[in-house]
Amino acid sequence: MFALVSKQFGENFKLDATVGGNILQRDYVNHQTLNNGLNRDNLFVTTNARNSVTNRTVTQTRKQGVFASADLIWRDALTLSASARNDWSSTLPTENQSYFFPSVGAAAVLSSLFQLPQAISFAKIRGSYALTGNDASPYLLAQTYSYVAGGNTGFIVRDNIKPFPSLKPELTTAREIGLEAKFLQNRIGFDLTLYSSNSKNQLFQVPLSRASGWSFEYINAGDVKNSGIELTFNVAPVKTENFSWNIDLNYARNDNKVV
Numbered sequence: 001m002f003a004l005v006s007k008q009f010g011e012n013f014k015l016d017a018t019v020g021g022n023i024l025q026r027d028y029v030n031h032q033t034l035n036n037g038l039n040r041d042n043l044f045v046t047t048n049a050r051n052s053v054t055n056r057t058v059t060q061t062r063k064q065g066v067f068a069s070a071d072l073i074w075r076d077a078l079t080l081s082a083s084a085r086n087d088w089s090s091t092l093p094t095e096n097q098s099y100f101f102p103s104v105g106a107a108a109v110l111s112s113l114f115q116l117p118q119a120i121s122f123a124k125i126r127g128s129y130a131l132t133g134n135d136a137s138p139y140l141l142a143q144t145y146s147y148v149a150g151g152n153t154g155f156i157v158r159d160n161i162k163p164f165p166s167l168k169p170e171l172t173t174a175r176e177i178g179l180e181a182k183f184l185q186n187r188i189g190f191d192l193t194l195y196s197s198n199s200k201n202q203l204f205q206v207p208l209s210r211a212s213g214w215s216f217e218y219i220n221a222g223d224v225k226n227s228g229i230e231l232t233f234n235v236a237p238v239k240t241e242n243f244s245w246n247i248d249l250n251y252a253r254n255d256n257k258v259v
Contacts, residue, residue, distance in 0.1 A: 002067075017070040028059040054149070061138045062090040077112035081105040081128075089135035092167055099169040103130035122182040122189075134170040136203050140218055141165050162208065162217035170220075172199040187236045196227040198259070228254035 002020025009015065035049035046052055069083035084102040092099075105128035110116065116123060144159045174197040182189035201220040208214050231251040238245040 012075050014073045015070065016073070017068070019068040021064070021066040024061075024063045024065075026059070026061045028057075030055075030057040030059075032056070059138055060090075063135065064088045075112065077109045079107045081107075087133060087135070089169070091136045091138045091140070092169060093141055093165055096166075096168050099133040099135075099171070101131040101133045101171070103128065105129070119183050120181065121184065121186050122180070124180045125178070126180075127177040128175070130174045132172045132174070134172075136167055136169070136218075140167055160215035162212070162214040164218045167203075167218070168201045168220045170199060170201050170203060172197055187239065189234050191230075191232040193230040194228075195230075196225070199224045199226075223259040225257045225259050226254060228252065 001022065002018055005015070005017040005019075007015045032055045033046060034053045034055075035046060035051075036053065037050040038044070038048050039050055040048055065085055065087040067083070067085040070081070072080045082102070082104045084100070086098060086100045088098050090097075105126070107124060107126040110123040110125060111120060140161070140163070142163050142165065144161070145156050146159060148155055148157055174195065176193060176195040178191065178193040180189070180191045200223050202222045202224060204219055204221055205216050206219055208217055229252070233249045233251075234246060236244055236246050
């Protein structure tokens, strides 16, 4: 559910905005039967199985969110963008169930704002700062159990993952700046982007000693930094009314570090 707003202010300003909310409900049921061999060859029915085992898994999650975004444009040359979102996830504990992530960005078409040399056909600079959030898999907060068929009534077994009641959402902070330019009536151009991001509270599965009573536990840990550069260079050496030849070259580099 959302609402759109588009309004013109005089001749120079335009505002485009969106506000809304959403609910994501997932009900997942997995039913699996493993027959583990046949008593009679080529009779593919469960009643002919040597040792039939049936598994059934039910997973339910729910995420609610509200969001808003706005773009303020001046003469199609300057653009200021902002957004904000807040989510509530059922896979997180009550004290950490809500997480907020905003963003802001700006772009300026320099060739529309200033009188540039004639050789420069187009020039644009942009930058952004954004925070994004992510929840976790379900059923990590408390001890879970499974039913195993056997005997007259079957039995309940404790799952081997240690509960993590203080689970936190993963948060990533990203920063980006870019420059785009074209020359000689758009015959030559490039697009350059520099970026950096940090991810905190990432969820890791860690093995435990069997003596603890569990095989694994989950932890929030780490500050992982990604930074890099992306560059696209394009040239049109031949351009006529009936034929054009375009060459594009791409270069990218990313450095990943566990801070």
